[in-house]
Amino acid sequence: MRLLLALFMFALTGCASLPPAQTLQLGASRIAYMQSGTGRPVAVFQSGLGDGMDVWAAVINRVTPDAAVFAYDRPGYGGSSAVPASPPRDPCTVAHELHAALQVAGQRPPYVLVGHSIGGLYQYAYAKLYPTEVAAVLLVDPTHPDHWGRMQKEAPASARLVRGVRATVFGPAMRAEFDAQSSSDCSAQLQAAPATTMPVRLLVRTDFGLAETGEFEALVRRLETEWPRLMPGTTRRQVEGAGHYIQKDRPEVVAQELKSLIRAASPRRN
Numbered sequence: 001m002r003l004l005l006a007l008f009m010f011a012l013t014g015c016a017s018l019p020p021a022q023t024l025q026l027g028a029s030r031i032a033y034m035q036s037g038t039g040r041p042v043a044v045f046q047s048g049l050g051d052g053m054d055v056w057a058a059v060i061n062r063v064t065p066d067a068a069v070f071a072y073d074r075p076g077y078g079g080s081s082a083v084p085a086s087p088p089r090d091p092c093t094v095a096h097e098l099h100a101a102l103q104v105a106g107q108r109p110p111y112v113l114v115g116h117s118i119g120g121l122y123q124y125a126y127a128k129l130y131p132t133e134v135a136a137v138l139l140v141d142p143t144h145p146d147h148w149g150r151m152q153k154e155a156p157a158s159a160r161l162v163r164g165v166r167a168t169v170f171g172p173a174m175r176a177e178f179d180a181q182s183s184s185d186c187s188a189q190l191q192a193a194p195a196t197t198m199p200v201r202l203l204v205r206t207d208f209g210l211a212e213t214g215e216f217e218a219l220v221r222r223l224e225t226e227w228p229r230l231m232p233g234t235t236r237r238q239v240e241g242a243g244h245y246i247q248k249d250r251p252e253v254v255a256q257e258l259k260s261l262i263r264a265a266s267p268r269r270n
Contacts, residue, residue: 032079048117052078058251076173090183109133
């Protein structure tokens, strides 16, 4: 999650489209998803706060049909049913939910996890909770696990602005995910899990909006440097000419990095 996302998310639209969605049932939730392509590993996409799977269309259309992909709408977004009243929408819960969705959809590991914004936090949680299923991770301007807590201390003006947007703009699913992003129970689980060993590629932006410059931008840059500690082996690339939505501003770069990770993890190459 990023400040600009919270402020202007409804103005961010994409031109590319995905194939028609299918649906599966997870408990009381109906989940809309798409899968396409063949081969292993499977690229599994996780979107940011307030976004459905369509946000990845320009990237997915560049990697299929040469690679297998899976993308879905979390509860409360797109074609999926409303967000469940319980359990909380913390990163561990979302990771377990994705794991179940992949099983029901018949997608078997290994996976290359791709996550944007808070979706990057969710894919980090998945990699920690299910490390044997994950071949590689591609983080696209991800939300750091301590992002919200640190923002309140190190960028208080930005935090006040986000609180206002949360109260007036966010829908139920967005509020539930935002409020649970720093869950102490989930954080304890992730910290107790062994260190990850899979390759991790971190893509970060160069462009910040007027509302994000100053203390917020400085905080984001500090948090970027901490990903190699969270996920050893992380390599970082700044994507020129891209804002927070790198997959929309420079989809060819995201697709290139994803293809590279898929090739490296493919059984044909090992």
